[in-house]
Amino acid sequence: MTFEEIRARVEAPEETRFAFDQLAGRLIELSSHVGSSVLTTAVGLVLAAQRDGAPAAWVAAPHRLFFPPDLVDSGVDLAALVVVRVQEPRLAIRAADRLLRSGAFGVVIIDIGDAVAHLPLAAQSRLASLAQKHRSIVACLTEKPASNGSLGSLVSLRAEAKRERTTTTLLMLKDKRHGPGWAHHEECRGPLGLR
């Protein structure tokens, strides 16, 4: 990567900082507490990766899955979204490792609830290096308040996903590239029936 490319990434305007190009190659953590928009944000990442021409993968516990018709409504191609259902956190990390190692996936979402809080540093290191190697995003969805620390030092970006009615807000609590404090807003609409 040239110096100019690095500078363009660092100095990107706030509205483009949450784009696929900016997030590719990074391990990110999306936190939620209550009344969050973490799932909508994660689906946004899937959509961004698919727009970049890359398939996506979703590693989750069987009871923590999304409602697929909402993804279709968002524009996601379900045929290019692989879902790996695992019970144990250890297996979820192994599955994410294997998927990333293939180099075929633009984004791998890990949604295993509280268990991800104990993600070992060695696993984080592996996932981060694989993400960097294959220009993929690894997004871990966690449930904790903003006051709690991130998963570890290898997390490149940590954001808290908030929602106020239908407006989603991502508040960056940690960003190794642009620094914390900036926010990303998106005006969404409610699912059919929610005004």
Add this chain to the structure above:
Amino acid sequence: MDRLACVNVPELPLQLLIRDNPTWRNVPVVVVDDDSPRGVTLWANHSARRSGIHVGMRYAVALSLCTELRAGVIAERRVTESVEALHTLLRTFSPTVETSATEPGIFWLDASGLHHLYDSLETWGQAVLRAVTGPISAEPTLPASGKTKREVTTVNQALDAAVVVGFDRLCVCAVAKSRGLGCRTQPLVVFDDPAHESAMAHKISLRDMALNPATCDTLEKLGVISLSDFMQLPAAGVRERFGLEAFRLHQSAARVHPSRVTATPHREAATQTVVFDDPESDLTRLTFAVKTALHPLLGTLARRGEALATLSLHLKLGRHHGAVTCKVCPATPTLDVVQLVELTHLKLEASRLSAGVTDAVLTAESVAATNEQLGLFESAGRDLEAAGRALARLRAELGEDAVVRAVQKSAHLPEAQFSWEPTLAVELPVVAPQSRQRPLVRRFFPRVETLSGPPRALRNDGWQPLGTSAGAVTGMHGPFVVSGGWWRREVQRHYYFLELQNQEILWVYFDLGRRQWFAQGRVE
């Protein structure tokens, strides 16, 4: 006035075949595309042509005409390599060398100003001729070219050639072509007068200009034998009657296009150097150092549209131990790092290095890569086959139902609107451009959770379906009536979105049959 020269190494594939078989020099020889009776003759030497054999004839037919005929196959890659080697050699005589795109063995050199370096252009021409036709040299003659010894000696192998120095690219080419294979008389011609050059070139027979033999036959029947006769024909008529090839020759002869030499880009060998802080004797560390250098090396080749045919490893050993050179040759040209690292490891293991390595220079010999090879190269895109293999491993490890994808279905009840189906492969996404706002996404509970219903008499604390922690319901959107299954077991549900005090939005329903509230999901 600009001066230029043409170097003609006539019938290069045929010369390569005869060089491989020196005893065939005075017998009829043909180069065929396939060593079988149905093989087509691509090149025929003078003796073969005298026997009635011509280009395009099947080998079986040619053999029936001449029983002493010898034939062989020269791979296109080898001809290309020879042309590249000759191009490199000629670049030591002129900075501007153009290689003919259609005829292997024809080169144009810009000779302007070179008489300041040499006594005369004749001396320069003799030097060029000596370099191409000279005997095999044991020592490399191109210290600055960066080529290996093997490549240089491939060039200096007594090839028949002619060098013509003149003013016009077509004229010098025509005169050079008239000095065909085996024609050792006056292989060097230097024109001092453009008129003399033009007059001599226009006497050249059309057959020497590499025109299609059928076209030559037709033209001969019309009495058009030399270039001069050909030039008298109208240009438009030439294209209509004799095709594009004849028209291009006519255009060149009429000097429609400028007569200058356009340098063919010189392709530097792709190399990478690894310098070690301390002499490295550990084989594993050495292999991984090579692997690190292989990535950019293969990246360079992939950008050129080439694949690695041979990897030369020049290892400089510690003090007083000299250097070792080894070559790694994959079965087929490849851009696969894993395969090359494995072969390199085996090669280094067999080399038994006497001392630690201080420097390693990797040089790639390459050939044109296929689209499939380029597609497999890591930087070219997402490897769906690798994804398929990863999914197969996961299925084997986690169970058949672990790796799935969602399939949407047409149904009324939410749980019937999709299904999870096992998947073996991944597809590239087809995404429509975003035309409106994205919806909020719901988390779907595979097993619905029972909720406490609203109290009969709402007091100040209201309806708290999730208990006191989430707070009371502040907003309620619905009902949205869903019913179905009347033919089996009727289901009647009233769906609502409940907004809670803590900002959560629950997706719930009231089951009329069971008189019970359930949580179907949550908006996140």
